[in-house]
Amino acid sequence: xxxxxxxxxxxxxxxxxAAYLLKEQGYDVTGAFMNLWAExxxxxxxxxxxxxxxxxxxxxxxxxxxxxxxxxxxxxxDLSKEYAKEVLQYFKKEYLAGRTPNPCVVxxxxxxxxxxxDKASSLxxxxxxxxxxxxxxxxxxxxxLNRYTxxxxxxxxxxxxYFLFLLTQKQISQSIFPLGRxxxxxxxxxxxxxxxxxxxxxxxxxxxxxxxxxxxxxxxEEGPIVDRTGRVLGRHKGIFRYTxxxxxxxxxxxxxxxxxxxxxxxxxxxxxxxxxxxxxxxFIAENVNLVSLEKIxxxxxxxxxxxxxxxxxxxxVEPADNRGNxxxxxxxxxxxxTPGQAVVxxxxxxxxxxxxxxxxxx
Numbered sequence: 001x002x003x004x005x006x007x008x009x010x011x012x013x014x015x016x017x018a019a020y021l022l023k024e025q026g027y028d029v030t031g032a033f034m035n036l037w038a039e040x041x042x043x044x045x046x047x048x049x050x051x052x053x054x055x056x057x058x059x060x061x062x063x064x065x066x067x068x069x070x071x072x073x074x075x076x077x078d079l080s081k082e083y084a085k086e087v088l089q090y091f092k093k094e095y096l097a098g099r100t101p102n103p104c105v106v107x108x109x110x111x112x113x114x115x116x117x118d119k120a121s122s123l124x125x126x127x128x129x130x131x132x133x134x135x136x137x138x139x140x141x142x143x144x145l146n147r148y149t150x151x152x153x154x155x156x157x158x159x160x161x162y163f164l165f166l167l168t169q170k171q172i173s174q175s176i177f178p179l180g181r182x183x184x185x186x187x188x189x190x191x192x193x194x195x196x197x198x199x200x201x202x203x204x205x206x207x208x209x210x211x212x213x214x215x216x217x218x219x220x221e222e223g224p225i226v227d228r229t230g231r232v233l234g235r236h237k238g239i240f241r242y243t244x245x246x247x248x249x250x251x252x253x254x255x256x257x258x259x260x261x262x263x264x265x266x267x268x269x270x271x272x273x274x275x276x277x278x279x280x281x282x283f284i285a286e287n288v289n290l291v292s293l294e295k296i297x298x299x300x301x302x303x304x305x306x307x308x309x310x311x312x313x314x315x316x317v318e319p320a321d322n323r324g325n326x327x328x329x330x331x332x333x334x335x336x337x338t339p340g341q342a343v344v345x346x347x348x349x350x351x352x353x354x355x356x357x358x359x360x361x362x
Contacts, residue, residue, distance in 0.1 A: 002028040005130040005176060006120050008112050009033050009066065009074070011059035014134030014179060016066045016196050017187045021178040022132055023070055030128070031074040032120040033063045034111065036083040065197040077119045079111055086110050095240035098263035099340025102163075102307075109166040113175065130176050137161040138180035139172050142292070148172040149292040150351040155183045162308050165344045165354030166289050223268035225252060228261070228277070236270045239263055245278050245336030279333035285326045285343050285355030292352050296326065302345035302352060304328055306337055317345055326355055 007019040009031040023029045060076065067074035087107045094101035117131045136153035137160055148169055153159040167175070179187055191199035225234040234252040236242065241249070246260040250272065259278050262271035290296065296317060303312040313330055320327040328343060337357060344354035 002026060003129040004028045004030070004126055005132050006117055006126075006128040007031050008116055008131065008133045009063045010134070011062035011066070011198065011201075012134065013191050013196070013198050013201050014136075014187060016063075016134075016198050017190050018132055018134040018178040019066065019070055019072065020190070020194060020196065022176070023072065025178075027130075029070070029072045030120070030124065030126060031063065031067050031070075031072055032116055033060060033074065033076050034083075034116055035060075035076050035078045036080050062198050062201070069196065073124065075120050075123050077116055077123065079115055079119065082111060082115055083107075092240075094340050096265060097340075098239060098265040100243040100338045101340045102342045104163050105166050105342050108163055109168070109171070113167055113171045130174055131171075132176040132178060134179055135160045135164065135177050136179050136182075136184075137164055137177045139175050139177055141173070145292065145294075147292060147294070151180075152346070152349040152351070153177075153179070154181045158184045161351045162305060162342070162344045162354075165291060165342065165351060167291070168289075169291075172291070221268060223270070225250060225270045225272055228271065228273055233258075233272065239265060239268065239270060242270050243336075244338040278336050280337040281333050282327065282329040283337050283339075283343075283357050284320050284359045285328055286358045288324050288326055288353060288355035290353035292347075292350050296353075300352075302347060304330070304343055304345040306334060306343050306357065307341050310334070312346060315345065325358075 005022055005027045007015060007022060007029060009015045009019060011033065019029055019031055064074060087103050087110075090106055091101050091103045112133065113131060117128060120126075121128055136155055136158040138151040138153060140149050140151060141147075142149050150161050150164055150167070150172060152161050188199065222235050222237055223239070224232045225236050226232055233254070234250065242260050242263060244260055244263070247257055250258060250260070252258055252272070256274060258272040259275060260270060261273040261277045263269075264271060297319060299316050299318040302315055302317050304315040304317070305312045313332065313334055315328050315330045317326050317328050319325075328345070339357050339359065341357050342354055343357050345352050
């Protein structure tokens with residue numbers, strides 16, 4: 001009997017080719033599209049854009065065309081309430097706490113690799129053996145470690161393992177990443193070769209690339225922009241508009257360029273400093289999830305990334321306390337260590353684990 005696989009489909013090139021490849025490999029393929037915007041309100045949905053999902057309409061049309069061409073079942077799964085509660089509220093809470101969140105990692109663990117499969121199974125009455133996506137990453141079982149591991153994709157420019165560090169061992173064991181060994185140009189070529197209707201579709205943008213101020217209409221308080229001594233230099237337009245390392249949009253005339261170096265929600269302050277003040281070497285990571293390791297109980301040399309586009313740098317990871325938090329010390333100062341962002345650490349191409357940056361400079 002053929003193994004049944006559910007493919008999370010967004011209406012884009014990558015997930016469409018992933019579904020095609022799995023069908024060619026002999027799997028019994030079903031597609032599922034996450035409907036995320038029904039409960040968030042029309043104006044908001046029309047103004048915000050998400051990296052994985054845009055407001056429904058064109059994306060649903062595209063995913064239906066692909067499913068029809070591939071002759072696979074497709075379910076539109078309403079996760080709008082869960083998205084609003086687990087992802088958008090998290091996004092808002094973190095920004096208002098003076099941090100810069102990475103909601104994609106939360107969405108992957110709770111929704112895409114969790115509730116989507118559960119709800120699709122309930123709707124269809126099908127027990128799915130596996131769940132697949134168009135992520136550029138690799139999942140393997142390591143007999144020596146007796147663990148499922150995540151590895152970087154062959155196409156290192158497109159590698160998305162960073163966004164998957166919160167996945168559990170169970171989730172990884174039941175996941176397939178068909179594009180893990182493909183180059184992006186090969187995926188585009190396959191889409192064109194098999195006349196997939198999304199072959200020319202553009203890449204998605206950041207998590208929220210529209211006017212995110214709509215999420216903060218009730219929290220638009222202005223406040224002071226201060227230097228490290230507390231001297232007021234200007235006014236900000238709401239702390240959610242700022243992140244560590246930001247230079248543009250400060251509205252301050254100064255002899256040398258100023259950058260955001262701190263956000264103080266208690267005082268409603270944005271703190272600015274010189275370029276050298278943006279660099280840091282160490283911080284504490286919380287909400288740690290270890291993937292290819294069972295534990296870290298001694299200093300461990302790794303290559304760590306403090307945001308998706310950050311070039312991994314040599315660091316030492318070690319226990320920070322008895323609560324599972326980790327201290328990360330870089331060999332060299334790094335630009336804009338940002339509370340709220342994910343730190344993910346590797347050994348060669350193996351993703352060891354990751355956590356959320358909470359305190360820097362310790």
